Amino acid sequence: MxxxxxxxxxxxxxxxxxxxxxxxxxxxxxxxxxxxxxxxxxxxxxxxxxxxxxxxxxxxxxxxxxxxxxxxxxxxxxxxxxxxxxxxxxxxxxxxxxxxxxxxxxxxxxxxxxxxxxxxxxxxxxxxxxxxxxxxxxxxxxxxxxxxxxxxxxxxxxxKGFMGANFWYMCQTREAVIEAGQKALEAINKIEGVITPFDICSAASKPETNYPWIGPTTNHPYCPSLKPKLKEESLVPENANFIPEIVINGLNMESVEKAMQVGIEAACEVDGVTGISAGNYDGKLGKYKLHLKDLFKF
CATH class of the missing domain: 3.30.70.520 (Alpha-Beta Plaits)
Incomplete structure (x- = not known):
């Protein structure tokens, strides 16, 4: 898609x-x-x-x-x-x-x-x-x-509400990181009942860690600077030099889904954005799964 x-x-x-x-x-x-x-x-x-x-x-x-x-x-x-x-x-x-x-x-x-x-x-x-x-x-x-x-x-x-919804937007340039992130946040801010606690987040994390007293640590397969060291273990796409994240919390699932949709659409308007993905942990972190393809009806 x-x-x-x-x-x-x-x-x-x-x-x-x-x-x-x-x-x-x-x-x-x-x-x-x-x-x-x-x-x-x-x-x-x-x-x-x-x-x-x-x-x-x-x-x-x-x-x-x-x-x-x-x-x-x-x-x-x-x-x-x-x-x-x-x-x-x-x-x-x-x-x-x-x-x-x-x-x-x-x-x-x-x-x-x-x-x-x-x-x-x-x-x-x-x-x-x-x-x-x-x-x-x-x-x-x-x-x-x-x-x-x-x-x-x-x-x-x-x-009760819903936390941790997120999408990643792969970028080739530093300028795309900021421009696409700002456009996404502007679109999301128009949706009632949601917030973006990190705004543009530069540090996607993972629950598994070598240092449990810190809590979540860097999601190392998605760190562009580690690509030469990790080789085949790296999951950074060829056309991505930066992988920012937008995290969304919302009072109800409908608002979260709408915020995800408009945020992704806004990010995709910017030159230098090369792909959209999302952070997940094989179902180990959250009990709800929001599939990106379900946000769009093409």
Whole structure:
């Protein structure tokens, strides 16, 4: 199968279950909203037992609970441990959102499977002086701080979703890596309910490793610089000098599939892209398989 003359490999990516908190960050101006949103979602950490996130979209003031500038963000956790998720999420909120001037955080999970209370790990940053009010039709914790005050919804909803969908786009040039990646991300960002936690990712990994204390390490057969050393073991195509990856998490499978489709189509518009593939591990990582050929009806 081809798109614009670019071969789409007959392969699949693996997708695994995750838990997502979807929330709205607001602030008085766009710069602060963007900084809080990007800072709190900047470190993809699911593979090492931490939270990872992404900015789903920036939203107009008339769509936010308090009528201010806003960002729709997602925070994901790959382990079945809500208590640890609560702690890890609190680090992102406390260190990246609460500390920025005039910020607030509200629940935006569309179909919550349950709720995580925010008092224990975030509200008590008020050192016992925090209080609760009903504001904007929501139960809000007020955390007194030096630029008064941080507001956070008393409970943030969480729901099950899908993590780790991915595609690789083989490139001949450095320019194609960036241009195709940016085009793919722009297309994906138009799909509601998905994020790209790594944006353009340069380090595809594998679960098997010689150094288990690190976690996933480099997927060495796909490293172009190792091709001379690996010889027949190398899986780098002849016409590829770079193999970037786009990873997608989504609230539902339909959104993930659509994001994969539009991202691949956008990447295939760029000169220097020579092929599309995906990372999989023979079904060892994720229980869902998304075949690239099923994304397109030709």
């Amino acid at each position: 081809e798109i614009n003359g670019i071969e789409i490999e007959d392969t699949y990516c693996e997708i695994f279950d995750g838990t997502c908190v979807r929330a709205i960050i607001t602030a008085d101006n766009q710069q602060i909203v963007e900084r809080a949103a990007y800072d709190s979602t900047s470190t993809p950490g699911a593979v090492i037992g931490r939270v990872e996130g992404g900015v789903e979209s920036f939203i107009d003031s008339y769509k936010t609970p308090d009528g201010r500038k806003g960002a729709m963000v997602q925070y994901w956790f790959g382990m079945d441990d809500l208590e640890k998720f609560e702690v890890e999420l609190s680090y992102r909120i406390r260190q990246d959102i609460l500390v920025k001037p005039f910020t607030s955080l509200f629940d935006a999970t569309p179909e919550a499977d349950g709720y995580i209370g925010m008092m224990k790990q975030v509200g008590h940053c008020g050192d016992g002086y925090e209080w609760e009010e009903e504001l904007y039709g929501r139960e809000i914790i007020i955390v007194p701080i030096a630029i008064p005050d941080f507001k956070i919804e008393k409970r943030l909803g969480y729901q």
